[in-house]
Amino acid sequence: MVPQDGNRVVLDEWVDLFDAAAEKCCGAVKVRIEFGRTPVEQRDARVGLEHFEVIKLIGEGSYGQVFRVRKKDTKRVYAMKVLDKQRILKDGKQTLQHVLAERQILIKTRSSPFLVGLKFSFQTSDDLHLVMDLKSGGELMSYMQRYGGRFPEPWVVFYTAEILSGLSFLHSMDIIYRDLKPENCLLDATGHVALCDFGLSKMDMKADSTTRTFCGTTEYIAPEILMENGYTRAVDFWALGVLIFEMTVGWTPFFSEDRVTKYSLILESDISAKIPKRGVEQTTRDIILHLLERDPTKRLGSILGSEEIKTHSFFKTIEWTNLLNRRLRPPFRPRVESDADVTDKRVYGLSSFNVIPSRRSSVDNLNSHHQTNRSSEAFRNFTFSRNTSGSSLVRLGFEDELDEQNWERESFRENGFRHDDDELLDRGHDRFGRIDGRERELGSKDRYRVSRVGMAYDRRSSEVGYLT
Template structure:
């Protein structure tokens, strides 16, 4: 499956006529209103996307490393993305503190830019690890799904629906634990009994009720969780087709076919999560409590999991931080300068490559 892309780069000079509208975007007060760009040494661009860049930065005060997302206000206004940008900021600042969710440390702004100072997480996107290995053994998939479910359950407890769970938005830290990022499609104010109708998400992972433009609730996240589990076990999302219309039809009408290679408990939870009727879907009655008590997770100690006491099944070989005189290496090929920018994907946190990275002195 080809990775969905959104890499159209906005020029620094494009649409100057919108610059006057930049003032319409206001982050409001930061958790630390004293934070400002000059508090950081910006070391290297590690991502570039439609609205700006992500830079690896070191805070001068204590030498800590962060990923700083720098967004151009005028480009956001031109593309009418203020709602998604502010949704991300609002969720990140809603006292969201969970071991498997990316942390926002500061947010501040200048006349023409927005700054989000985020955790620098350097274990790579789950997508790239899965792309390299094709599938994961069931115990490894179970570990990741358990951590994702814990994060989703926490968001739901705050009446936040994530809505865009997919391997590209799931990162690994240096220890191998899951970190969910990219809150631009999150919907706030959705309790267990409430619904919304906004059509959004990534095609491969859209729930049937979203495709039908019917009211939906936090059970869309459990559908996505099932889709990601299926992909980790079998290499593709459950109803995938290169033809988008055929894929939509599959999601709406095609039965989930049993395939060899997974345990009966895995198939049971897949059938529950990928139930097309959201009112009968696993998690529809008691949300995360239903998920974590399923037999698939019988071996999981949830307290230990959330305290990161369970050793991850895979530990990435990570770049702690790239120094000024280091070049990135992937598959024996040196990547530097503009080549690095073309090689990365812009997310809430951006990562350096689609394979395990090494650093070498040049």
């Protein structure tokens, strides 16, 4: 290291080159890194809306909007989710709890390259602001559609390995994901995957912990969720099996136009018969069947977690150390030309509150909205930055209550749902049907009482249904 002055240190280092994917290389490059000491007044200063410039509006949600923004001092580009305080408070305690819980999870996930993490959070008199990683490559689903609905097996192996690494990190933090699907797998500008949208996630879920919340995306929910007997983190591994199936075959194994039929297929259908006999490698077939094991105690990963799954021969080409260090080359690099490019609507990872248009409608409104010192007691401790000490991560203590209360009053979205007050997800949607007082046979052993069933829609739509 070469000292330059009191605030700067320069490091000159030779870095060896290494092979990437099939390309061979050798030699070294000289890298100069300058370390600058941040002035005390800048370290202690809180980040606010005035520190960002808006590039464009990239999405709408039920409680606000999402903008692509650039931090003025570093020029780094982020996604900023702006949430309406009054709308959140109006919808009640549970909605507030959802928002604060998602913020805490985003703080915990920020140290993993395979998860979208929180960079800053702050508030104005009217809004909450969550500044997150921007994954400009868009959804994995959009690329599946572009490539005919499915990927070549080497691509499936690579994406599954990175997704599993994201799940592994969540589980190591005692977080259950509960909403794995290709729409929630985002690509960054280099083609690597990161999981987003933690609106259905739950904290304090250790390896032997169970919960009962009926939530998920219809074609990805595990049988034990339908059985209402409690479930563990193994539901994430079931969803991983469904995702591998979809990336390989081009559709999910439990697709049906009727939601109740989907549940029946999840509980009883012959999964092995659904895997095409041609075009699917034996290792792929095997891992799908072991992940889609209906008995969660026998499911691959149920004993040793993700480390158990990593040893499967499906991953024989993966060098896990290189993958975790992101040294493996992705199958392709998304075409992202500039910060202002049009991107997929979900590059920001919207949570489960995205059904009602916001009152805010333009970039100009956000740019002209100034920071104030007024904040609601309900949102105390919301502010966060990367320089904030770990003590700011406050245990909220409401997750158990959130999961178990209103058990008989389940409402959900077709595209990612959880228990909530009916009013929360009802407004803004009038295209749903209800079938009262009906019972459907879901299997030889179990009956499901259906009092209100929404019309069947593709899971990629944003339609809403209700089930109790």
